[in-house]
Amino acid sequence: MRTIALHTQTSEQIGLVLENNDVIEYVSTRPEVRTLSGSIYLGKVSHINKAIQAAFIDIGEERTGFLKKESVPWAQTSIEGTLKEGQSITVQVTKEPSGTKGAQLSADITVPGFFVIYQPYGKRTAVSKRVDAEQAEELKTWTSQQLGKDEGVIVRTAASKVSTQTILNEINQLRDLWTRHIKANTTDRSHKLFDDPILPDQLIRKHPLPLIKEIVVNNSKLGQWIKQRYPILAEKVKWVKSVSTYTGISINELQSKLIQPVVVTEQGMELVIERTEAMTVIDINSHKFKQKSLSSYQKLEMNKAAAAEVAKQIQLRNISGIIFVDFISMQEKKQEKDLQKYMSGLVRKDPVSTTILGITRLGLMEITRHRRFSNVSEELSAKQKPTFSKDTLIYRLERYLTENTQSEAVLVAISSDLYNHKKQLLSNSISSKIPQELFVRHDASIIDWQIELEGSLDMIQTVISERVYHVDNLF
Known part of the structure:
Protein backbone atom coordinates (compact mmCIF):
# COMPACT_ATOMS: atom_id res chain seq x y z
CA MET A 1 0.00 0.00 0.00
CA LEU A 36 1.80 24.07 -19.12
CA SER A 37 1.21 20.44 -20.11
CA GLY A 38 -2.40 19.41 -19.58
CA SER A 39 -3.66 22.99 -19.31
CA ILE A 40 -6.63 23.99 -21.46
CA TYR A 41 -6.74 27.43 -23.12
CA LEU A 42 -9.13 29.54 -25.09
CA GLY A 43 -6.92 30.68 -27.96
CA LYS A 44 -7.16 32.57 -31.21
CA VAL A 45 -5.78 31.49 -34.57
CA SER A 46 -3.03 34.02 -35.31
CA HIS A 47 -1.57 32.43 -38.45
CA ILE A 48 -2.19 29.43 -40.73
CA ASN A 49 0.69 27.75 -42.51
CA LYS A 50 -0.66 25.85 -45.52
CA ALA A 51 2.71 24.32 -46.39
CA ILE A 52 3.00 22.35 -43.15
CA GLN A 53 -0.78 22.13 -42.53
CA ALA A 54 -0.61 23.70 -39.10
CA ALA A 55 -1.90 26.76 -37.26
CA PHE A 56 -0.22 29.04 -34.75
CA ILE A 57 -2.50 29.80 -31.83
CA ASP A 58 -2.29 32.77 -29.46
CA ILE A 59 -3.02 31.28 -26.03
CA GLY A 60 -2.04 34.33 -23.99
CA GLU A 61 1.44 33.01 -23.18
CA GLU A 62 4.82 34.43 -24.21
CA ARG A 63 4.93 32.41 -27.44
CA THR A 64 2.18 31.22 -29.75
CA GLY A 65 1.30 27.53 -29.63
CA PHE A 66 1.60 25.09 -32.53
CA LEU A 67 -1.46 23.11 -33.67
CA LYS A 68 -1.17 20.41 -36.35
CA LYS A 69 -4.11 19.53 -38.56
CA GLU A 70 -4.03 15.93 -37.21
CA SER A 71 -4.68 17.32 -33.72
CA VAL A 72 -8.03 18.84 -34.75
CA PRO A 73 -10.68 16.07 -34.42
CA TRP A 74 -13.21 17.69 -36.77
CA ALA A 75 -10.68 18.48 -39.54
CA GLN A 76 -11.88 16.70 -42.69
CA THR A 77 -10.19 18.84 -45.32
CA SER A 78 -7.12 21.10 -45.17
CA ILE A 79 -6.11 23.20 -42.17
CA GLU A 80 -7.17 26.37 -44.03
CA GLY A 81 -10.54 24.77 -44.74
CA THR A 82 -10.97 23.93 -41.04
CA LEU A 83 -9.73 27.07 -39.26
CA LYS A 84 -9.69 30.78 -40.07
CA GLU A 85 -7.33 33.46 -38.78
CA GLY A 86 -8.90 35.33 -35.86
CA GLN A 87 -11.12 32.36 -34.98
CA SER A 88 -11.41 31.36 -31.31
CA ILE A 89 -10.58 27.76 -30.48
CA THR A 90 -10.23 25.69 -27.32
CA VAL A 91 -6.90 23.87 -27.18
CA GLN A 92 -4.84 21.84 -24.72
CA VAL A 93 -1.06 21.82 -24.23
CA THR A 94 0.45 18.41 -25.04
CA LYS A 95 4.13 19.40 -25.02
CA GLU A 96 6.01 22.10 -23.14
CA PRO A 97 7.55 25.12 -24.94
CA SER A 98 11.23 24.59 -25.75
CA GLY A 99 13.78 27.21 -26.79
CA THR A 100 12.15 29.48 -29.36
CA LYS A 101 9.33 27.01 -29.98
CA GLY A 102 5.94 27.52 -28.40
CA ALA A 103 3.85 24.83 -26.76
CA GLN A 104 2.51 21.98 -28.87
CA LEU A 105 -1.29 21.96 -28.83
CA SER A 106 -4.25 19.69 -29.50
CA ALA A 107 -7.90 20.53 -30.07
CA ASP A 108 -8.81 16.98 -28.99
CA ILE A 109 -9.44 18.03 -25.38
CA THR A 110 -8.97 15.54 -22.54
CA VAL A 111 -10.30 16.01 -19.01
CA PRO A 112 -8.54 13.39 -16.86
CA GLY A 113 -10.10 11.45 -14.04
CA PHE A 114 -9.17 8.45 -11.94
CA PHE A 115 -10.98 5.83 -14.01
CA VAL A 116 -11.58 7.53 -17.35
CA ILE A 117 -10.25 10.36 -19.46
CA TYR A 118 -13.18 12.32 -20.84
CA GLN A 119 -12.94 13.70 -24.40
CA PRO A 120 -15.72 16.14 -25.33
CA TYR A 121 -14.80 15.83 -29.05
CA GLY A 122 -13.36 12.31 -28.95
CA LYS A 123 -16.13 10.38 -30.78
CA ARG A 124 -14.61 7.07 -29.72
CA THR A 125 -14.04 4.76 -26.78
CA ALA A 126 -10.71 3.15 -26.00
CA VAL A 127 -9.67 0.87 -23.14
CA SER A 128 -6.24 0.50 -21.53
CA LYS A 129 -4.19 -2.35 -22.96
CA ARG A 130 -3.51 -3.52 -19.41
CA VAL A 131 -7.15 -4.58 -19.01
CA ASP A 132 -8.01 -8.20 -19.82
CA ALA A 133 -9.27 -8.50 -23.42
CA GLU A 134 -12.72 -9.87 -22.50
CA GLN A 135 -13.34 -7.27 -19.79
CA ALA A 136 -11.97 -4.54 -22.06
CA GLU A 137 -14.56 -5.35 -24.72
CA GLU A 138 -17.36 -5.28 -22.13
CA LEU A 139 -16.18 -1.93 -20.77
CA LYS A 140 -15.88 -0.49 -24.26
CA THR A 141 -19.43 -1.53 -25.20
CA TRP A 142 -20.96 -0.32 -21.95
CA THR A 143 -19.08 2.98 -21.86
CA SER A 144 -19.98 3.83 -25.48
CA GLN A 145 -23.65 3.65 -24.51
CA GLN A 146 -23.16 6.35 -21.86
CA LEU A 147 -21.77 8.94 -24.29
CA GLY A 148 -23.24 11.57 -26.56
CA LYS A 149 -22.62 11.72 -30.32
CA ASP A 150 -19.39 13.77 -30.15
CA GLU A 151 -18.07 12.51 -26.83
CA GLY A 152 -15.27 10.04 -26.28
CA VAL A 153 -13.64 8.30 -23.34
CA ILE A 154 -10.40 6.50 -22.62
CA VAL A 155 -11.03 3.86 -19.96
CA ARG A 156 -8.05 3.59 -17.61
CA THR A 157 -6.72 0.40 -16.00
CA ALA A 158 -8.15 1.36 -12.60
CA ALA A 159 -11.68 1.14 -14.05
CA SER A 160 -11.38 -2.65 -14.23
CA LYS A 161 -11.43 -2.79 -10.42
CA VAL A 162 -14.58 -0.74 -9.74
CA SER A 163 -18.31 -0.91 -10.51
CA THR A 164 -19.86 0.54 -13.66
CA GLN A 165 -21.80 2.97 -11.45
CA THR A 166 -18.52 4.37 -10.11
CA ILE A 167 -17.29 4.82 -13.67
CA LEU A 168 -20.55 6.49 -14.70
CA ASN A 169 -20.37 8.85 -11.72
CA GLU A 170 -16.92 9.99 -12.82
CA ILE A 171 -17.97 10.42 -16.46
CA ASN A 172 -20.83 12.66 -15.30
CA GLN A 173 -18.49 14.59 -12.99
CA LEU A 174 -15.93 15.21 -15.76
CA ARG A 175 -18.67 16.12 -18.25
CA ASP A 176 -20.02 18.64 -15.75
CA LEU A 177 -16.50 20.03 -15.16
CA TRP A 178 -16.12 20.54 -18.90
CA THR A 179 -19.52 22.08 -19.67
CA ARG A 180 -20.04 24.24 -16.57
CA HIS A 181 -16.53 25.25 -15.51
CA ILE A 182 -14.24 25.03 -18.53
CA LYS A 183 -16.21 25.53 -21.73
CA ALA A 184 -18.47 28.13 -20.12
CA ASN A 185 -15.49 30.23 -18.96
CA THR A 186 -15.04 32.02 -22.29
CA THR A 187 -14.30 35.67 -23.09
CA ASP A 188 -12.97 37.56 -26.09
CA ARG A 189 -9.36 37.33 -25.00
CA SER A 190 -7.01 34.35 -25.00
CA HIS A 191 -6.58 32.88 -21.52
CA LYS A 192 -6.23 29.68 -19.51
CA LEU A 193 -9.48 27.81 -18.86
CA PHE A 194 -8.25 24.84 -16.86
CA ASP A 195 -5.05 23.87 -15.10
CA ASP A 196 -3.87 20.31 -14.42
CA ILE A 259 22.02 14.13 -6.05
CA GLN A 260 24.63 11.49 -5.25
CA PRO A 261 25.75 9.54 -8.36
CA VAL A 262 26.62 6.41 -6.34
CA VAL A 263 24.05 4.19 -4.64
CA VAL A 264 25.14 1.22 -2.51
CA THR A 265 22.85 -1.82 -2.40
CA GLU A 266 22.24 -3.98 0.66
CA GLN A 267 24.47 -6.64 -0.92
CA GLY A 268 27.38 -4.19 -1.13
CA MET A 269 27.27 -3.52 -4.86
CA GLU A 270 27.44 0.03 -6.18
CA LEU A 271 25.24 1.66 -8.79
CA VAL A 272 27.11 4.48 -10.52
CA ILE A 273 24.57 6.70 -12.29
CA GLU A 274 25.89 9.03 -14.99
CA ARG A 275 23.72 11.35 -17.04
CA THR A 276 24.69 12.62 -20.49
CA GLU A 277 22.79 14.74 -23.02
CA ALA A 278 21.75 11.66 -25.00
CA MET A 279 21.25 8.99 -22.35
CA THR A 280 21.73 7.76 -18.79
CA VAL A 281 24.29 5.03 -18.06
CA ILE A 282 24.09 2.94 -14.89
CA ASP A 283 27.15 0.84 -14.08
CA ILE A 284 26.87 -2.03 -11.61
CA ASN A 285 30.19 -1.91 -9.76
CA SER A 286 30.90 -5.26 -8.11
CA HIS A 287 34.50 -4.55 -7.04
CA LYS A 288 33.89 -6.23 -3.67
CA PHE A 289 33.37 -9.53 -5.42
CA LYS A 290 36.05 -9.35 -8.15
CA GLN A 291 38.50 -11.46 -6.17
CA LYS A 292 35.91 -14.18 -5.67
CA SER A 293 35.05 -16.99 -8.06
CA LEU A 294 31.32 -16.62 -8.71
CA SER A 295 29.12 -19.31 -10.18
CA SER A 296 26.66 -18.56 -12.98
CA TYR A 297 23.81 -18.78 -10.48
CA GLN A 298 25.51 -16.30 -8.11
CA LYS A 299 26.09 -13.79 -10.92
CA LEU A 300 22.43 -13.99 -11.94
CA GLU A 301 21.22 -13.53 -8.37
CA MET A 302 23.54 -10.56 -7.83
CA ASN A 303 22.31 -8.99 -11.05
CA LYS A 304 18.70 -9.49 -9.98
CA ALA A 305 19.42 -7.75 -6.67
CA ALA A 306 21.05 -4.89 -8.56
CA ALA A 307 18.13 -4.78 -11.02
CA ALA A 308 15.68 -4.18 -8.17
CA GLU A 309 17.71 -1.14 -7.07
CA VAL A 310 18.04 0.07 -10.68
CA ALA A 311 14.26 -0.04 -11.15
CA LYS A 312 13.78 1.81 -7.85
CA GLN A 313 16.29 4.55 -8.69
CA ILE A 314 14.89 5.05 -12.20
CA GLN A 315 11.45 5.77 -10.76
CA LEU A 316 12.66 7.71 -7.71
CA ARG A 317 14.98 9.98 -9.73
CA ASN A 318 12.55 10.08 -12.65
CA ILE A 319 15.20 9.05 -15.16
CA SER A 320 13.73 9.00 -18.65
CA GLY A 321 14.71 8.62 -22.29
CA ILE A 322 17.41 6.10 -23.21
CA ILE A 323 18.95 4.17 -20.32
CA PHE A 324 21.82 1.65 -20.51
CA VAL A 325 22.63 -0.65 -17.58
CA ASP A 326 25.98 -2.43 -17.40
CA PHE A 327 25.31 -5.51 -15.25
CA ILE A 328 27.87 -8.11 -14.12
CA SER A 329 28.93 -10.06 -17.21
CA MET A 330 27.19 -13.38 -17.73
CA GLN A 331 28.40 -15.95 -20.24
CA GLU A 332 25.14 -17.78 -20.91
CA LYS A 333 22.34 -16.33 -23.07
CA LYS A 334 19.75 -18.06 -20.91
CA GLN A 335 20.89 -16.02 -17.92
CA GLU A 336 20.60 -12.81 -19.93
CA LYS A 337 17.04 -13.74 -20.91
CA ASP A 338 16.20 -14.56 -17.28
CA LEU A 339 17.55 -11.17 -16.16
CA GLN A 340 15.67 -9.37 -18.94
CA LYS A 341 12.41 -11.09 -17.96
CA TYR A 342 13.00 -10.25 -14.29
CA MET A 343 13.69 -6.58 -15.10
CA SER A 344 10.54 -6.41 -17.26
CA GLY A 345 8.51 -7.56 -14.26
CA LEU A 346 10.07 -4.88 -12.05
CA VAL A 347 9.42 -1.94 -14.40
CA ARG A 348 5.83 -3.10 -14.99
CA LYS A 349 5.06 -1.66 -11.53
CA ASP A 350 6.27 1.80 -12.63
CA PRO A 351 3.32 4.14 -13.38
CA VAL A 352 5.38 5.68 -16.19
CA SER A 353 5.63 3.57 -19.35
CA THR A 354 9.00 1.76 -19.33
CA THR A 355 10.24 -0.75 -21.90
CA ILE A 356 13.09 -3.27 -21.72
CA LEU A 357 14.42 -3.49 -25.27
CA GLY A 358 16.97 -6.23 -24.64
CA ILE A 359 20.68 -6.73 -24.04
CA THR A 360 23.12 -5.46 -26.65
CA ARG A 361 26.09 -7.38 -28.05
CA LEU A 362 28.28 -5.49 -25.60
CA GLY A 363 26.21 -6.84 -22.70
CA LEU A 364 24.36 -3.60 -21.89
CA MET A 365 20.68 -3.72 -21.03
CA GLU A 366 18.80 -1.12 -23.09
CA ILE A 367 15.77 0.58 -21.51
CA THR A 368 13.50 3.39 -22.63
CA ARG A 369 11.21 5.33 -20.29
CA HIS A 370 8.57 7.89 -21.19
CA ARG A 371 9.43 11.49 -20.28
CA ARG A 372 7.13 12.84 -17.58
CA PHE A 373 7.96 15.60 -15.09
CA SER A 374 11.61 16.62 -14.64
CA ASN A 375 14.68 14.57 -13.82
CA VAL A 376 15.08 14.89 -10.04
CA SER A 377 18.90 14.93 -9.92
CA GLU A 378 19.10 17.56 -12.67
CA GLU A 379 16.54 19.73 -10.90
CA LEU A 380 18.29 19.57 -7.53
CA SER A 381 21.95 19.87 -8.53
CA ALA A 382 23.97 22.52 -10.33
CA LYS A 383 25.82 21.63 -13.50
CA GLN A 384 29.52 21.35 -12.78
CA LYS A 385 32.00 22.99 -15.13
CA PRO A 386 35.00 20.82 -16.10
CA THR A 387 37.92 21.57 -13.79
CA PHE A 388 41.63 20.80 -14.06
CA SER A 389 43.29 18.37 -11.68
CA LYS A 390 45.89 19.66 -9.21
CA ASP A 391 48.67 18.10 -11.28
CA THR A 392 47.45 19.86 -14.41
CA LEU A 393 47.21 23.22 -12.61
CA ILE A 394 50.85 22.95 -11.50
CA TYR A 395 52.03 22.03 -14.98
CA ARG A 396 50.05 24.92 -16.48
CA LEU A 397 51.65 27.37 -14.04
CA GLU A 398 55.11 26.00 -14.84
CA ARG A 399 54.45 26.31 -18.58
CA TYR A 400 53.16 29.89 -18.22
CA LEU A 401 56.19 31.01 -16.25
CA THR A 402 58.63 29.25 -18.60
CA GLU A 403 57.09 30.73 -21.75
CA ASN A 404 56.62 34.28 -20.37
CA THR A 405 59.98 36.02 -20.89
CA GLN A 406 58.73 39.61 -21.29
CA SER A 407 58.76 40.66 -17.62
CA GLU A 408 61.65 41.12 -15.21
CA ALA A 409 59.67 39.84 -12.21
CA VAL A 410 56.40 38.00 -11.51
CA LEU A 411 54.17 37.92 -8.42
CA VAL A 412 52.04 34.75 -8.20
CA ALA A 413 49.17 34.17 -5.75
CA ILE A 414 48.49 30.49 -5.04
CA SER A 415 46.29 28.50 -2.68
CA SER A 416 48.07 26.73 0.19
CA ASP A 417 46.62 23.42 -0.94
CA LEU A 418 48.07 23.78 -4.44
CA TYR A 419 51.38 25.10 -3.08
CA ASN A 420 51.79 21.99 -0.91
CA HIS A 421 50.77 19.76 -3.80
CA LYS A 422 53.53 21.25 -5.96
CA LYS A 423 56.14 20.19 -3.39
CA GLN A 424 54.89 16.60 -3.61
CA LEU A 425 54.65 16.62 -7.40
CA LEU A 426 57.93 18.30 -8.45
CA SER A 427 61.23 17.79 -6.69
CA ASN A 428 63.02 20.51 -8.72
CA SER A 429 62.06 24.14 -8.20
CA ILE A 430 60.27 26.05 -10.96
CA SER A 431 61.99 29.32 -10.01
CA SER A 432 65.38 27.90 -11.02
CA LYS A 433 64.13 27.23 -14.58
CA ILE A 434 62.86 30.71 -15.44
CA PRO A 435 64.68 33.96 -16.22
CA GLN A 436 62.36 36.19 -14.14
CA GLU A 437 62.55 36.93 -10.45
CA LEU A 438 59.64 34.91 -8.99
CA PHE A 439 57.65 35.90 -5.89
CA VAL A 440 54.97 33.52 -4.58
CA ARG A 441 52.45 34.27 -1.85
CA HIS A 442 49.70 32.17 -0.26
CA ASP A 443 46.11 33.34 -0.75
CA ALA A 444 43.18 31.58 0.95
CA SER A 445 40.63 33.41 -1.25
CA ILE A 446 41.57 31.55 -4.45
CA ILE A 447 41.25 27.86 -5.28
CA ASP A 448 44.21 27.50 -7.69
CA TRP A 449 46.69 30.16 -8.85
CA GLN A 450 46.70 33.51 -10.60
CA ILE A 451 49.31 35.95 -11.86
CA GLU A 452 48.84 38.94 -9.60
CA LEU A 453 51.47 41.26 -11.11
CA GLU A 454 54.13 41.31 -13.82
CA GLY A 455 56.70 44.05 -14.52
CA SER A 456 59.98 45.46 -13.28
CA LEU A 457 61.68 44.07 -10.18
CA ASP A 458 61.54 47.45 -8.41
CA MET A 459 57.80 47.83 -9.01
CA ILE A 460 56.94 44.40 -7.69
CA GLN A 461 59.17 44.74 -4.65
CA THR A 462 57.50 48.07 -3.89
CA VAL A 463 54.01 46.50 -4.09
CA ILE A 464 55.08 43.61 -1.84
CA SER A 465 56.41 46.08 0.72
CA GLU A 466 53.34 48.37 0.62
CA ARG A 467 50.87 45.49 0.92
CA VAL A 468 52.98 43.73 3.58
CA TYR A 469 52.95 40.46 1.66
CA HIS A 470 54.83 37.44 2.93
CA VAL A 471 56.42 35.89 -0.15
CA ASP A 472 58.65 32.98 -1.10
CA ASN A 473 61.38 33.28 -3.73
CA LEU A 474 62.01 29.58 -4.03
CA PHE A 475 59.16 27.68 -5.68
Missing part, protein backbone atom coordinates in the same frame (compact mmCIF):
# COMPACT_ATOMS: atom_id res chain seq x y z
CA ARG A 2 1.17 3.51 -0.83
CA THR A 3 1.12 6.80 1.05
CA ILE A 4 1.13 10.02 -0.98
CA ALA A 5 2.64 12.77 1.18
CA LEU A 6 2.19 16.37 0.04
CA HIS A 7 4.42 19.12 1.50
CA THR A 8 2.76 22.32 0.25
CA GLN A 9 3.39 24.95 2.94
CA THR A 10 6.72 26.13 1.50
CA SER A 11 7.64 27.85 -1.78
CA GLU A 12 9.05 24.61 -3.17
CA GLN A 13 6.23 22.10 -2.97
CA ILE A 14 7.14 18.41 -2.65
CA GLY A 15 5.15 15.25 -3.31
CA LEU A 16 6.45 11.90 -2.06
CA VAL A 17 5.10 8.42 -2.64
CA LEU A 18 5.99 5.87 0.04
CA GLU A 19 5.55 2.11 -0.18
CA ASN A 20 6.32 0.01 2.90
CA ASN A 21 7.82 3.17 4.48
CA ASP A 22 10.28 3.49 1.59
CA VAL A 23 10.22 6.49 -0.78
CA ILE A 24 9.59 5.29 -4.36
CA GLU A 25 8.77 8.63 -6.01
CA TYR A 26 9.76 12.28 -5.58
CA VAL A 27 8.05 15.15 -7.40
CA SER A 28 8.46 18.89 -6.86
CA THR A 29 7.16 22.18 -8.20
CA ARG A 30 8.85 25.57 -7.87
CA PRO A 31 7.46 29.09 -8.36
CA GLU A 32 9.98 29.94 -11.08
CA VAL A 33 9.19 26.81 -13.13
CA ARG A 34 5.86 26.92 -14.96
CA THR A 35 4.40 23.72 -16.38
CA PRO A 197 -1.13 20.80 -11.82
CA ILE A 198 1.60 18.25 -11.20
CA LEU A 199 0.83 18.50 -7.48
CA PRO A 200 -1.51 17.11 -6.44
CA ASP A 201 -3.48 16.03 -9.55
CA GLN A 202 -1.01 14.41 -11.92
CA LEU A 203 0.87 12.71 -9.08
CA ILE A 204 -2.28 11.27 -7.52
CA ARG A 205 -3.68 9.96 -10.81
CA LYS A 206 -0.45 8.12 -11.64
CA HIS A 207 -1.09 5.55 -8.92
CA PRO A 208 -3.81 2.85 -8.96
CA LEU A 209 -6.62 3.54 -6.51
CA PRO A 210 -6.42 0.14 -4.74
CA LEU A 211 -2.76 0.81 -3.91
CA ILE A 212 -3.37 4.23 -2.32
CA LYS A 213 -3.60 3.81 1.45
CA GLU A 214 -3.74 7.50 2.34
CA ILE A 215 -3.01 11.00 1.07
CA VAL A 216 -1.30 13.04 3.76
CA VAL A 217 -1.42 16.85 3.52
CA ASN A 218 -0.26 19.71 5.74
CA ASN A 219 -2.71 22.16 4.18
CA SER A 220 -6.38 21.78 5.10
CA LYS A 221 -7.59 23.74 2.05
CA LEU A 222 -5.69 21.38 -0.24
CA GLY A 223 -7.21 18.42 1.55
CA GLN A 224 -10.72 19.77 0.98
CA TRP A 225 -9.95 20.47 -2.67
CA ILE A 226 -8.75 16.88 -3.25
CA LYS A 227 -11.94 15.53 -1.66
CA GLN A 228 -14.04 17.70 -3.96
CA ARG A 229 -12.05 16.93 -7.13
CA TYR A 230 -11.78 13.18 -6.41
CA PRO A 231 -14.75 12.17 -4.21
CA ILE A 232 -13.70 8.52 -4.19
CA LEU A 233 -10.51 9.54 -2.32
CA ALA A 234 -12.31 11.56 0.37
CA GLU A 235 -11.86 8.97 3.13
CA LYS A 236 -8.17 8.57 2.32
CA VAL A 237 -7.23 12.24 2.76
CA LYS A 238 -5.57 12.98 6.11
CA TRP A 239 -4.43 16.34 7.48
CA VAL A 240 -1.33 16.42 9.72
CA LYS A 241 0.60 19.33 11.19
CA SER A 242 3.97 18.09 9.94
CA VAL A 243 4.21 15.68 7.01
CA SER A 244 7.92 15.06 7.70
CA THR A 245 7.21 14.08 11.31
CA TYR A 246 4.32 11.85 10.23
CA THR A 247 6.30 10.01 7.54
CA GLY A 248 9.69 10.12 9.26
CA ILE A 249 11.24 11.44 6.02
CA SER A 250 13.36 14.61 6.04
CA ILE A 251 13.11 16.35 2.66
CA ASN A 252 16.57 17.92 2.98
CA GLU A 253 18.19 14.57 3.80
CA LEU A 254 16.36 12.89 0.93
CA GLN A 255 17.49 15.57 -1.53
CA SER A 256 21.10 15.11 -0.39
CA LYS A 257 20.85 11.41 -1.30
CA LEU A 258 19.16 12.03 -4.65
